[in-house]
Amino acid sequence: MATLSKVPRTEVLKDVQETLGLVPEWVRSIPESVLPGLWAEMRDFYLAETKIPNKYKELIGLGVAGATRCKYCALFHTEAARLFGATDEEIAEASALAGFSMQVSTYVNAKQIDFDKFKKETLEIVEHVKRQMAAAPGKARAEQPRHA
Amino acid sequence: MATLSKVPRTEVLKDVQETLGLVPEWVRSIPESVLPGLWAEMRDFYLAETKIPNKYKELIGLGVAGATRCKYCALFHTEAARLFGATDEEIAEASALAGFSMQVSTYVNAKQIDFDKFKKETLEIVEHVKRQMAAAPGKARAEQPRHA
Amino acid sequence: MATLSKVPRTEVLKDVQETLGLVPEWVRSIPESVLPGLWAEMRDFYLAETKIPNKYKELIGLGVAGATRCKYCALFHTEAARLFGATDEEIAEASALAGFSMQVSTYVNAKQIDFDKFKKETLEIVEHVKRQMAAAPGKARAEQPRHA
Amino acid sequence: MATLSKVPRTEVLKDVQETLGLVPEWVRSIPESVLPGLWAEMRDFYLAETKIPNKYKELIGLGVAGATRCKYCALFHTEAARLFGATDEEIAEASALAGFSMQVSTYVNAKQIDFDKFKKETLEIVEHVKRQMAAAPGKARAEQPRHA
Amino acid sequence: MATLSKVPRTEVLKDVQETLGLVPEWVRSIPESVLPGLWAEMRDFYLAETKIPNKYKELIGLGVAGATRCKYCALFHTEAARLFGATDEEIAEASALAGFSMQVSTYVNAKQIDFDKFKKETLEIVEHVKRQMAAAPGKARAEQPRHA
């Protein structure tokens, strides 16, 4: 894997310039030994076509941004989500989903819910819903959005 | 909205039982004044068909779980994501996306990147990519997954 | 529980308007399937009279806001705490309590303190203090504030 | 303030032993230069009678523990809250309050709600409720718990 | 340890004034029962010469600030790190290190990596690197910085 560490900074910055149209200040400030790897992840995973469509990658990032209070990320992921086709409603839903998840998680952690029982009950719930979905496939909660 | 607050606990628990197949301990422990509203959100938003497909709602929750270290949620969202069709690869990608986002966000917050400049550059990047996508629509990063 | 999900958005917003005197932008932006449940929790639990007096509910919220760095919440909970009678000293104490708790928790998590031993010792401490309080009830750390 | 820094470790540990009945492992592991100050805070603020009653201090700590996922703190604050008279219902309410606050805060941070507008609306809401409480003092949300 | 709790506020504030050249607003706002202990920790541990050099203490604080999004701390620790000799490159590296750590930690928590296996493998890795360092001490990753 020797080639990977040999990528010169100027080459990385040139690649950033071509891909993003500019080299943002935050990218320029990244230490030399960090940049090639970070940019490889950004270009080949985050911005690339992978198993999760880019719109949903951005909505995952948006949920994380809300839960961990990063204003940079909330801005970036919102704009990028819109770029990849997200509507205002989807942005609001992703924000609300992260909020709902944080509500329940904060509660169960504070209440010291027994983890083994939680796991057992969760797996039983999954089996129950699976049976329901098999019995009434037409009414199943589809993977596809309702309003696509 | 008077009816909303009148929903008796027994009626809510009956609805939980029917929907999930059991009443998990953590639901049973929720205070009386909290439960009707929390369950309404869970049933009518989180578990319902809304703009964001359930599979992606779970992957958002999974990203949040990793970033905020909730073992209950990591388990729940992983199992529910699988129920709604997520593959191991999608689960790994959602985890990695949250990780990548936390990496950059931790860096830019520590480095005190100027927010106004960050915003300006982000909007310029979005315009640049938009132009590229318009110029080469066939090569655009599609909303649909590559391997669907 | 059918009624709960049937509450129309206009009815919820009317209830918000009556209770708060206006419909804040953040409430208005909440997705339709989320709003009835979230508002039910806000009205019937958070803003209602429940077991924990409202002043202390706000101080709990303030502690959480400080620990998780939410500027919206720090503002909201501070103003609401004052509305319910909190003094500047109580607001400073709640902030300091959250700070003290985060100090110790960060330390014990980083130091990988053995959890089972921590639990055993904590229960022994509780028993010790209980015995002391029983032996000298006049000197017990009372539930009531000293300067009420 | 010279005296404070001169407190020998053995004297601090003796004080811990007398107050808690034992010296927990986590206290024993604290660096020499940290312990006198940390213990002073613990004894003179956290465990002492101050403006906020100890029961509510523990419930603040419990809310913070849930929001920041500290299992040590969830255990400690729950046991200490009970020691100071908290009921199961109050413990569940504190957990739910932290959960509700994290839900809304995650949402407003992800949705990038305008802070100045949020502040203006919050202050208006506070004024509205204040007027309502003045007009109907008997129905005001009292500082005292309903079921005291 | 009686002396410790007897330190009057005026004496503490005088000590703060002498050490820092002023009494910052945030110090002045700290509750009376909290201040002596907090200042003792700040003066005798945080600002004092201890096992970890002050420059690196500040870089630890900076990493924590980035990971937990505290703008006050990012500013304070950056300025203090520079005061104790940190270069721009070291500040960028500390920010990136915190970022890298948050990336991996978010991933492994979301992916529910088995902890016992993680521990076993980590200990094996440490043994492997230890053997390598012993075999080639000249090439070992030294404790001293390369560019000191």
Place this chain on the structure above:
Amino acid sequence: MATLSKVPRTEVLKDVQETLGLVPEWVRSIPESVLPGLWAEMRDFYLAETKIPNKYKELIGLGVAGATRCKYCALFHTEAARLFGATDEEIAEASALAGFSMQVSTYVNAKQIDFDKFKKETLEIVEHVKRQMAAAPGKARAEQPRHA
């Protein structure tokens, strides 16, 4: 930068095997498009000799782990810090430093300390200490540890 994205997974895993002595499960589970970049960062920055000595990189990671409650990271960074020469005292100090920083940060965020005033006062403090260090260089808080 074409070469970087072309690094095949097998080559990366071989490099991991050589460097760490094994391929940990968590590395093996990382998505194909993420691994080359993440490993490049790990090898060329995190594990490499850079401006911040490895021992201190690990202590930064340990502080972050405590503040963000990652048990995997607390274990990993503790073991790696020891590998690079950290003593038990340094590990306890890093944990306590992160704890102290989280205490103050939680407090100032909850108390809504005015940021501009905080910044102005911080810069004045830095100037004050700088003058003191220049006036009494022998007594200055040195960059080198006392007990090296």
